[in-house]
Amino acid sequence: MRIRLPERLSLIDLVLWALRIAIVVGVTAGTVATLAEGTLQATDWRDLLVYGIAQGSVYALLALGYTLVYGVLFMINFAHGDVFMAGAMTAFFVADYFGETGFMNANPIVALAVIFAVSMLTSMIVAIVLERIAYRPLRRAPRLVPLITAIGASLFIANSVRGLFGERIQSYPRVDILQGRIDVLGIPVLKTQALVIVSAIILMLALYYFVERTRTGRAMRAVSEDKDTASLMGIDVDRIIVTTFAIGGLLAGAAGILYALVFNQVHWFMGFLPGIKAFTAAVLGGIGNIAGAMLGGLSLGILESVGPYLLLSGFNVSSPNQLRDVVAFTVLVLVLVFRPNGILGASEGDK
Amino acid sequence: MPAMTISAWLRRAARLGVVAGVALIYLSLVGLVGAFEERDVVTDVLKLGTLMLAAVAVIAGYRAALPPKTAAAPPGVMRLAAGVLAGTVAGAFVGALLLLAATPIDLQTVFVRLNAALIAFLSFDAESPVVGAALQIGLNAVLGGVGAVLVLLPDRFRRPLVFATLAVALVSMAEPYVRPRLDQLDMDPIADFLYSGHGLTVAASVVVFVLVTAVAVAWAPARSQVDRRLAVLPAERRRSVRFTSFILIGLLVLALPLITGQFISQVLVLVGLYLLLALGLNIVVGYAGLLDLGYVAFFAVGAYLMAILTSADGPLGAPMVAIAGEQGAFFVALPIVMVGAALTGLMIGAPVLRLRGDYLAIVTLGFGEIARILFLSDALEPWLGGVQGIIGIPSPLPQRVDFALGPIEISWSGPQVIFYPIVLFCLLAAVVAYRLAGSRVGRAWNAMREDEEVAEITGVNTVNYKLLAFAMGAGLGCLSGALFAIQLGSVFPGSFNVLVSITVLAIIILGGMGSIPGVILGALVLIGLPELLREFAEYRLLVYGGVLVAMMLLRPEGLIPNRGRQRELHEQDDEDEQYAHEAGEDVAKPVVA
Numbered sequence: 001m002r003i004r005l006p007e008r009l010s011l012i013d014l015v016l017w018a019l020r021i022a023i024v025v026g027v028t029a030g031t032v033a034t035l036a037e038g039t040l041q042a043t044d045w046r047d048l049l050v051y052g053i054a055q056g057s058v059y060a061l062l063a064l065g066y067t068l069v070y071g072v073l074f075m076i077n078f079a080h081g082d083v084f085m086a087g088a089m090t091a092f093f094v095a096d097y098f099g100e101t102g103f104m105n106a107n108p109i110v111a112l113a114v115i116f117a118v119s120m121l122t123s124m125i126v127a128i129v130l131e132r133i134a135y136r137p138l139r140r141a142p143r144l145v146p147l148i149t150a151i152g153a154s155l156f157i158a159n160s161v162r163g164l165f166g167e168r169i170q171s172y173p174r175v176d177i178l179q180g181r182i183d184v185l186g187i188p189v190l191k192t193q194a195l196v197i198v199s200a201i202i203l204m205l206a207l208y209y210f211v212e213r214t215r216t217g218r219a220m221r222a223v224s225e226d227k228d229t230a231s232l233m234g235i236d237v238d239r240i241i242v243t244t245f246a247i248g249g250l251l252a253g254a255a256g257i258l259y260a261l262v263f264n265q266v267h268w269f270m271g272f273l274p275g276i277k278a279f280t281a282a283v284l285g286g287i288g289n290i291a292g293a294m295l296g297g298l299s300l301g302i303l304e305s306v307g308p309y310l311l312l313s314g315f316n317v318s319s320p321n322q323l324r325d326v327v328a329f330t331v332l333v334l335v336l337v338f339r340p341n342g343i344l345g346a347s348e349g350d351k
Numbered sequence: 352m353p354a355m356t357i358s359a360w361l362r363r364a365a366r367l368g369v370v371a372g373v374a375l376i377y378l379s380l381v382g383l384v385g386a387f388e389e390r391d392v393v394t395d396v397l398k399l400g401t402l403m404l405a406a407v408a409v410i411a412g413y414r415a416a417l418p419p420k421t422a423a424a425p426p427g428v429m430r431l432a433a434g435v436l437a438g439t440v441a442g443a444f445v446g447a448l449l450l451l452a453a454t455p456i457d458l459q460t461v462f463v464r465l466n467a468a469l470i471a472f473l474s475f476d477a478e479s480p481v482v483g484a485a486l487q488i489g490l491n492a493v494l495g496g497v498g499a500v501l502v503l504l505p506d507r508f509r510r511p512l513v514f515a516t517l518a519v520a521l522v523s524m525a526e527p528y529v530r531p532r533l534d535q536l537d538m539d540p541i542a543d544f545l546y547s548g549h550g551l552t553v554a555a556s557v558v559v560f561v562l563v564t565a566v567a568v569a570w571a572p573a574r575s576q577v578d579r580r581l582a583v584l585p586a587e588r589r590r591s592v593r594f595t596s597f598i599l600i601g602l603l604v605l606a607l608p609l610i611t612g613q614f615i616s617q618v619l620v621l622v623g624l625y626l627l628l629a630l631g632l633n634i635v636v637g638y639a640g641l642l643d644l645g646y647v648a649f650f651a652v653g654a655y656l657m658a659i660l661t662s663a664d665g666p667l668g669a670p671m672v673a674i675a676g677e678q679g680a681f682f683v684a685l686p687i688v689m690v691g692a693a694l695t696g697l698m699i700g701a702p703v704l705r706l707r708g709d710y711l712a713i714v715t716l717g718f719g720e721i722a723r724i725l726f727l728s729d730a731l732e733p734w735l736g737g738v739q740g741i742i743g744i745p746s747p748l749p750q751r752v753d754f755a756l757g758p759i760e761i762s763w764s765g766p767q768v769i770f771y772p773i774v775l776f777c778l779l780a781a782v783v784a785y786r787l788a789g790s791r792v793g794r795a796w797n798a799m800r801e802d803e804e805v806a807e808i809t810g811v812n813t814v815n816y817k818l819l820a821f822a823m824g825a826g827l828g829c830l831s832g833a834l835f836a837i838q839l840g841s842v843f844p845g846s847f848n849v850l851v852s853i854t855v856l857a858i859i860i861l862g863g864m865g866s867i868p869g870v871i872l873g874a875l876v877l878i879g880l881p882e883l884l885r886e887f888a889e890y891r892l893l894v895y896g897g898v899l900v901a902m903m904l905l906r907p908e909g910l911i912p913n914r915g916r917q918r919e920l921h922e923q924d925d926e927d928e929q930y931a932h933e934a935g936e937d938v939a940k941p942v943v944a
């Protein structure tokens with residue numbers, strides 16, 4: 001790529017270039033320093049990488065929800081993280097019941113399937129209700145209005161769950177068959193992490209099939225191209241939008257259970273950070289682009305788990321893991337500033 | 352306009368009843384009813400929880416009896432019937448909840464607030480759930496009917512009645528603050544007449560209700576007369592009337608800490624700090640139309656800068672205090688804080704200015720979180736104190752002020768003292784913002800907010816104006832942070848989370864974007880009221896979220912809209928209504944872009 005300097009270098013351009021140079025220098029110096037010091041073994045890096053992929057799969061599932069909605073409505077569904085939380089919180093009560101009665105370990109496959117179903121359905125219902133009450137009346141309002149509504153809805157859902165279910169941090173019961181590690185191509189992987197990665201892949205393939213091969217999927221793509229024309233072609237735009245929210249909700253519900261299985265804990269505020277990070281992932285991959293959301297999710301997961309150690313431990317920064325969220329948010333800021341169309345995003349123009 | 356058929360009319364009422372029923376169950380299960388069940392409005396007669404539930408049924412009845420814009424109003428009896436029906440349906444939902452709770456199904460493990468106390472409260476302490484359910488249905492039917500009657504009443508009685516009810520609730524809520532103050536001022540008889548226990552006495556509530564109703568009924572015609580008289584005055588006289596009323600309001604504000612005492616002064620200080628934040632964010636969001644969700648970053652930077660520069664424990668603060676003295680350090684530090692603030696604003700603003708509105712919101716949210724995590728992190732602990740924060744920030748103000756104003760001896764302490772500089776800064780900020788809005792800069796912001804590309808083509812340097820907005824917003828945010836730091840005497844990273852940004856946003860949205868009186872009202876309602884309702888603390892964010900959604904759906908221009916903004920809205924109303932008519936649905940009015 002040839003870099004063309006603009007004819008008049010404005011102050012902003014200068015700031016941006018200074019930022020670019022600072023980043024390149026910082027990243028290189030940090031990486032070299034860390035690798036030269038060699039505090040972490042190759043196996044440590046491998047474990048961080050696997051952890052990052054598992055974490056990234058959850059982000060990818062959530063990012064798909066952002067991307068799908070953005071594709072049809074051009075709005076950021078800020079409350080998507082709370083849709084994810086609502087599913088995981090509701091399914092907790094089912095899981096807890098199964099755990100106490102021993103059903104969880106007697107019939108783990110059935111139990112897990114039921115828990116997944118409950119979480120996915122709850123999230124789907126929350127997403128549909130959200131669309132109907134909060135977003136549909138604002139379909140033609142200026143962009144900031146639905147965004148502010150979404151922020152309000154996010155607070156409202158999170159605090160409703162806090163009020164309804166209590167503010168304790170709840171722990172999911174142990175699932176015996178998910179304890180320990182399995183060997184994948186000679187790499188020992190935690191079983192929960194393997195489950196997360198496999199389920200995410202299955203769900204993403206299913207989504208891909210749905211969007212590319214079914215009639216509804218085709219209608220969805222038509223709506224995201226041009227709502228007015230699609231409606232002239234006999235597509236019920238409202239129904240397609242609801243379907244989009246429903247699918248986003250289903251994926252978020254699944255992500256909620258996967259997250260709960262990895263971290264064991266659910267609480268009413270758990271939607272906020274994963275929500276923003278998943279949005280980052282969606283933007284990183286190119287918002288509105290399904291493959292991009294998957295790629296973005298995985299990249300962000302890996303960056304977040306490997307990044308702090310790789311970049312910061314060389315500078316003797318104490319407890320770099322505390323700064324993992326800073327890495328995620330910095331990635332968000334940098335992507336939006338330097339490449340708002342994302343890795344796979346076609347030039348969207350300024351719609 | 353065609354009248355609705357009877358069955359369509361009743362179906363509509365029943366639908367409203369279902370919505371109200373879901374709302375009643377939600378309020379009960381989310382714990383709001385439980386939180387307010389202890390709180391007396393009228394001692395031994397009416398509790399705040401009852402009032403809240405009753406309000407839902409009354410509103411449902413009111414809405415059910417109000418004919419839609421597109422249809423002619425049915426006869427009065429039908430409207431009354433609709434109100435009663437809506438109330439009955441709503442009551443049936445609560446009744447069903449009571450019956451369900453009486454079955455052996457263990458609902459309390461899931462819905463933690465559905466405890467015995469709540470069930471007893473909802474069933475009016477009736478032993479049998481069937482009796483409780485019947486009572487709920489009957490009572491809600493009556494309340495729905497009351498709502499319908501409100502519709503049928505002429506305007507000049509309806510508003511006063513609603514006001515009077517709110518006034519009774521407000522006076523009773525103020526009990527923990529008013530009563531000790533009255534005792535302090537040796538006005539025990541008044542206190543004893545007004546309050547018994549934690550609520551109003553029956554006599555006092557009747558007096559307050561009648562008084563407010565009478566004043567409000569009388570005020571409506573008087574007000575239009577005053578308006579008419581004012582309108583015929585020459586411009587010069589009108590200005591002097593306005594000036595005088597400003598002075599009067601100003602004097603009242605200045606006297607507030609004297610009248611209200613320590614507790615409420617503390618609340619007012621908090622309102623003032625948030626007002627300062629809101630005035631700053633109002634420039635960024637309301638004037639320039641840039642949705643900044645990381646505004647807390649400026650608040651934090653201001654507080655931490657002040658802390659680092661003046662705390663005697665710090666490496667910078669120690670020499671500063673040694674040179675300038677404990678009280679002087681603040682004044683030396685303040686200009687540095689302001690410069691630092693503007694620089695932070697530019698630093699955050701510069702890279703994000705080319706982003707579209709919604710991306711800008713998320714990026715600034717990211718910045719806010721980065722700031723919070725950095726302040727919290729071990730990595731920067733030597734400078735910023737990590738989790739422990741920074742303590743020992745000297746206040747430039749004396750602890751106590753005693754002086755005599757003629758025969759009255761006045762003694763202020765703590766929050767009563769710091770209230771005055773905060774009011775001063777708020778006033779300064781409000782005047783600057785007001786003057787800016789009407790200036791060339793304000794018009795440039797307006798143009799930019801309405802349509803950035805057109806503004807740029809007509810010669811507005813959008814980059815500079817955006818940077819200016821960011822810098823000014825940052826300045827006010829940091830100022831508020833600095834005052835926050837000296838008021839507390841310490842800063843902790845926990846005070847600076849994303850919820851601060853969202854609270855400030857809610858203040859602006861509630862009051863009206865771009866409207867200074869609106870912002871003041873928003874700060875009073877959203878910061879002041881929750882302090883009066885201590886039980887409410889846990890539900891604050893729930894309500895803020897609800898406020899954001901409801902305002903955007905129902906009244907996007909805010910409670911006290913900016914006049915120009917409202918005009919812009921009404922130009923578009925015709926188009927929208929036409930569209931709504933074609934599409935056969937309600938379309939919300941657009942506000943800022």
